[in-house]
Every structure is written in structure tokens, then in C-alpha cells.
Amino acid sequence: MDILSIDGLPNDEIAAILDTADLYFSGNRGRRGSERLHGRIVFNVFYENSTRTAMSFATAAHRLGASAIALSVERSSVAKGETLEDTARTLNAMRPDALVIRHRENHAPAVVAEIVEAPVLNAGDGTNEHPTQALLDAATIRRRLGRVEGLKIAICGDIRHSRVARSNAKLLPRLGAEVRLAGPPELLPPDVPQLSVAEAIAGADVVMMLRVQRERLEDDLGDAPGEYLARYGLTAERLATATPGAVIMHPGPMNRGVEIDGSIADDPERSLIALQVEMGVAVRMACLERVIDARN
Numbered sequence: 001m002d003i004l005s006i007d008g009l010p011n012d013e014i015a016a017i018l019d020t021a022d023l024y025f026s027g028n029r030g031r032r033g034s035e036r037l038h039g040r041i042v043f044n045v046f047y048e049n050s051t052r053t054a055m056s057f058a059t060a061a062h063r064l065g066a067s068a069i070a071l072s073v074e075r076s077s078v079a080k081g082e083t084l085e086d087t088a089r090t091l092n093a094m095r096p097d098a099l100v101i102r103h104r105e106n107h108a109p110a111v112v113a114e115i116v117e118a119p120v121l122n123a124g125d126g127t128n129e130h131p132t133q134a135l136l137d138a139a140t141i142r143r144r145l146g147r148v149e150g151l152k153i154a155i156c157g158d159i160r161h162s163r164v165a166r167s168n169a170k171l172l173p174r175l176g177a178e179v180r181l182a183g184p185p186e187l188l189p190p191d192v193p194q195l196s197v198a199e200a201i202a203g204a205d206v207v208m209m210l211r212v213q214r215e216r217l218e219d220d221l222g223d224a225p226g227e228y229l230a231r232y233g234l235t236a237e238r239l240a241t242a243t244p245g246a247v248i249m250h251p252g253p254m255n256r257g258v259e260i261d262g263s264i265a266d267d268p269e270r271s272l273i274a275l276q277v278e279m280g281v282a283v284r285m286a287c288l289e290r291v292i293d294a295r296n
């Protein structure tokens with residue numbers, strides 16, 4: 001079994017991943033000591049920058065007794081012109097037990113999964129999907145609020161370029177949430193209702209802010225410092241219109257003072273940003289265990 005997209009995951013698999021992750025998170029399944037994947041090898045192949053996702057997949061592998069081996073793409077034969085397919089054939093010949101890939105092109109993980117016999121996990125492909133991020137977001141919401149069903153979840157910012165938004169917009173409604181996507185008009189895809197950030201946040205139970213992906217923008221937004229925050233960011237005034245117990249999320253990396261006021265990101269009561277990172281390890285443990293177990 002590969003984990004390439006949310007649509008590719010059946011409901012029972014999603015439920016099993018979330019339940020297993022919660023067990024790892026709470027320490028009821030040997031959070032730091034399981035040897036379930038002892039002797040297995042996980043390849044981490046990241047063609048785009050990453051702090052959280054790369055480190056948490058590696059930590060998850062180690063916590064399960066597996067070894068994580070990272071290819072440093074900028075020093076690899078990719079720099080000598082090797083194609084993605086040839087790199088995949090090369091890595092496959094080393095017989096890893098799973099391969100985790102992040103790539104700037106949409107659907108690159110699916111191309112690799114056609115070649116590599118071991119399970120392939122998509123750690124983010126272009127503007128397409130980031131399924132393990134959506135799974136960890138759902139697990140974090142459930143952990144903190146006890147459920148996902150019936151919640152109003154505002155996802156605000158650069159929706160057009162966000163694989164996090166795309167995966168969450170598929171996963172969270174399947175778990176019974178109402179998802180509201182909002183952002184600057186030029187950063188909203190044409191096929192979603194044009195909602196303002198203020199409208200999305202009003203009455204929301206969860207406010208998830210996203211980074212403006214300037215590396216994927218052809219033209220700069222042309223905004224002056226502070227202008228984006230005032231027009232589209234999460235400020236104390238906007239947050240006051242959410243439900244009284246509303247929680248704040250951000251997949252990271254965040255730009256303080258752009259999409260989110262720094263003091264809101266640091267709010268010890270309401271910000272789940274650190275919890276998302278911690279849950280990310282547990283969710284990736286669950287994902288690795290399920291895809292590798294499913295093979296044998």
C-alpha cells in the first residue's frame with residue numbers, strides 16, 4: 001500500500017491511522033521504544049526543503065526500530081542530470097522497505113510508486129497533496145477538541161499553492177467537518193467559493209493559517225510590510241470573532257507578522273502548532289507501520 005493522496009485512502013485505513021497515531025502519542029503503544037519495524041530501512045528522498053516533515057519521518061522510523069536513510073538530493077546524481085525514473089530504479093534496486101518522497105512536481109510520488117516495489121509515501125508534491133500533514137492535522141484536532149465531526153474549520157492564506165489545504169479539504173469533510181477556504185482573491189483557486197478571511201474565521205472552531213508560498217508565485221504580491229497581516233492575516237481582532245474556545249493551527253514554516261501575529265502563534269492555550277509537530281511523529285509512525293506491515 002502506498003500513501004499518495006487522501007482520495008487513495010479508504011475510510012477504514014484513515015480511521016486505523018488516526019487511532020494508531022493516538023496510541024503512539026499517548027504512549028500506549030511504546031511511543032519511544034517499539035521495535036515493530038526492527039531492521040527495516042526507510043529511504044527519505046526530499047527534492048524540496050523541509051524541517052518538520054523530513055525530521056518527523058526519520059524520527060518515526062527510528063522510534064519503530066527502523067533505520068532512516070536520507071538522500072541529500074543536492075549532492076546526488078540528480079545534479080548530474082539523472083531522471084526521476086532512473087533515480088527511482090536505482091533506489092528500488094537497493095530494496096528499501098519504504099520510500100518517502102517530497103518533490104516540486106505534482107504527481108512525482110505516483111511516478112516513483114510505479115517503479116519502486118516498496119510502499120511509497122508522499123511527503124508533499126508540488127501544489128497537489130500532502131496527505132500525512134492532513135492526517136496529523138486531523139489527529140491533532142481530535143486530540144485537542146475530542147472530535148472532528150461537526151467542527152467549522154477555517155483554512156486561510158495561499159490556498160492556490162497549498163498542498164496542505166488540498167489534502168485537508170479532502171480529508172476533514174470526510175471526517176464530518178465543514179471546511180472554509182479563504183485568502184486573498186489572487187491566491188484562491190477559481191473553483192472554490194470566494195470567501196474573505198474575516199468571513200471564514202467568524203464562528204470557526206479551528207483557524208488554520210497558511211504561509212504565502214512566494215517561491216511558487218510568478219509575481220510578488222507587491223504588499224508592503226504589515227499589509228498582508230492587516231488585510232488577510234490572523235490578528236487578535238479577527239480571532240475574537242471565532243468561537244470562544246477556537247484553536248489555532250499552522251503547518252509551518254510560519255512567517256510571523258505576515259499570515260499570523262506572532263503573539264497569537266505563541267498563545268500557550270490556543271495555539272496547537274507545537275502539538276501538530278509532536279503529533280506528526282506519531283502519525284508517521286502509524287503510517288510507516290501500516291504500509292510496511294501491510295506488505296508482509
Ligand code: NCD
Pocket residue numbers: 052053124130133163164210211213251252253
Ligand atoms: C508545508 C509544505 O511543505 O507543504 N509545510 C509542511 O510540510 N509542514 C507548508 C509550507 O511549505 O508552507
